[in-house]
Amino acid sequence: MTEPAPDAGVRCMLMRGGTSKGAYLLADDLPSDPAERDGLLLRVMGTPDPRQIDGIGGAHPLTSKVAVVSRSADAGAPGGADVDYLFLQLGVDEPAVSDRQNCGNLLAGVGPFAVERGLVAPGDPETRVRVRMLNSGSVATATFRTPGGRPEYAGDTAISGVPGTAAPILLDFEGTAGSATGGALLPTGRVRDVIDGVEVTCVDNGMPVVVAAASDFGVTGEEPPAELEDRLRDRIQSLRLRAGELMGLGDVAAASVPKTTLVAPPRAGGTIGTRTFIPLRAHTSIGVLGAVTVATAVLLDGAVGHDLAELPAPGEPMGIEHPTGRLDVDIRLDPRRDGAGDGGVPRVRRAAIVRTARKLFDGTAFPRPPGDPHGS
Ligand code: NQM
Numbered sequence: 526m527t528e529p530a531p532d533a534g535v536r537c538m539l540m541r542g543g544t545s546k547g548a549y550l551l552a553d554d555l556p557s558d559p560a561e562r563d564g565l566l567l568r569v570m571g572t573p574d575p576r577q578i579d580g581i582g583g584a585h586p587l588t589s590k591v592a593v594v595s596r597s598a599d600a601g602a603p604g605g606a607d608v609d610y611l612f613l614q615l616g617v618d619e620p621a622v623s624d625r626q627n628c629g630n631l632l633a634g635v636g637p638f639a640v641e642r643g644l645v646a647p648g649d650p651e652t653r654v655r656v657r658m659l660n661s662g663s664v665a666t667a668t669f670r671t672p673g674g675r676p677e678y679a680g681d682t683a684i685s686g687v688p689g690t691a692a693p694i695l696l697d698f699e700g701t702a703g704s705a706t707g708g709a710l711l712p713t714g715r716v717r718d719v720i721d722g723v724e725v726t727c728v729d730n731g732m733p734v735v736v737a738a739a740s741d742f743g744v745t746g747e748e749p750p751a752e753l754e755d756r757l758r759d760r761i762q763s764l765r766l767r768a769g770e771l772m773g774l775g776d777v778a779a780a781s782v783p784k785t786t787l788v789a790p791p792r793a794g795g796t797i798g799t800r801t802f803i804p805l806r807a808h809t810s811i812g813v814l815g816a817v818t819v820a821t822a823v824l825l826d827g828a829v830g831h832d833l834a835e836l837p838a839p840g841e842p843m844g845i846e847h848p849t850g851r852l853d854v855d856i857r858l859d860p861r862r863d864g865a866g867d868g869g870v871p872r873v874r875r876a877a878i879v880r881t882a883r884k885l886f887d888g889t890a891f892p893r894p895p896g897d898p899h900g901s
Contacts, residue, residue: 535890538550538638541885542882543633543684543687543880544587547634549634567620567622569892574618575617577589586617590612590614592631592638593611593612594644596644606656607656608655611624624659632813633696635654637678640671649674651669652671661704663698664700665698676884684850684879685852691882694881696878701873702873704730710873711728712771713727713771717829720767720771721764723738726828726830727768728819730822730876731814731817735783737788738830742787746799750848751807762805777804786802788829788833791844796835797833797843801847803815816845823843825870854878855876856873856875
């Protein structure tokens with residue numbers, strides 16, 4: 526579309542997706558030029574400003590997110606997708622927009638949003654939507670309730686980090702290995718590396734993550750996120766800058782990836798304890814694909830975290846403990862191995878997770894005017 530008049534506003538739905546919150550927009554309602562689009566979105570969110578007081582952002586990376594959705598060109602074709610989903614991570618106090626990562630939490634809202642906007646025909650009582658995650662090219666199938674052809678948000682599924690309950694949304698991922706790192710589950714080619722004297726596993730099964738033991742940072746891994754953020758910021762930054770190079774991501778100083786997850790033995794009956802940095806703010810829970818990736822890592826012989834984990838019985842989900850509870854991930858690895866590395870890397874056969882999402886507001890978002898000295 527052509528750039529709207531500055532005060533015209535843009536059609537926008539605010540949704541909670543999993544444990545995140547973001548603005549969902551149709552690609553057709555946005556400028557087609559990426560720089561114009563990003564400038565508009567920054568002004569809608571109220572970035573840059575630590576409080577995002579003049580926009581709809583929630584003053585944290587987990588609430589400064591955008592989903593741009595459109596009908597897929599190959600909708601209806603065998604192996605095609607129904608809708609394309611571009612995830613954009615917007616900075617809070619920095620005027621940054623990054624498309625270098627997926628977001629499995631916002632993904633939870635994409636299916637219902639696509640039905641709300643008429644991009645896909647709903648089923649009754651449920652709808653399956655194949656979503657192409659444009660950030661990585663991989664596809665996820667979302668299955669959710671649509672009784673009478675309308676998305677149902679109320680339900681009795683609880684997810685840690687969100688008060689109350691809502692309707693379940695099953696997310697089934699395909700082809701997540703090496704999402705941002707050229708297709709390799711272990712992008713450095715090794716199951717362990719040493720960075721700044723600390724043993725790490727650099728892994729990408731949907732999200733590039735550096736996995737390290739909390740004990741190697743002098744913490745238990747049970748500390749509140751804000752405390753870890755203050756104590757470890759400089760060490761985490763140094764670690765991820767070097768890891769970014771080793772993972773083939775180049776200079777990641779201004780990028781939102783790789784994330785870092787400190788792992789510790791589980792304390793609440795789960796598989797592994799985690800504290801995650803995105804990339805420097807501490808996550809209040811853990812990202813969806815972040816959790817899928819960490820779960821995959823701890824299944825690998827020799828990976829950091831493998832010896833700390835209490836692995837579930839075959840067929841049972843893995844419980845990834847985090848600061849506000851636990852996220853269950855169903856991961857199946859194929860015992861056939863391919864690629865180089867320490868003994869070869871198993872293939873990922875299945876990764877699935879249950880989330881919830883909720884429509885919060887639908888209407889018109891009014892951006893700050895362009896040319897604002899604080900905006901872009
Ligand atoms: O890992 C946070 C989130 C995320 C991303 C982040 C996510 C994922 O919790 O799939 O969902 O890692 O920046 O929304």
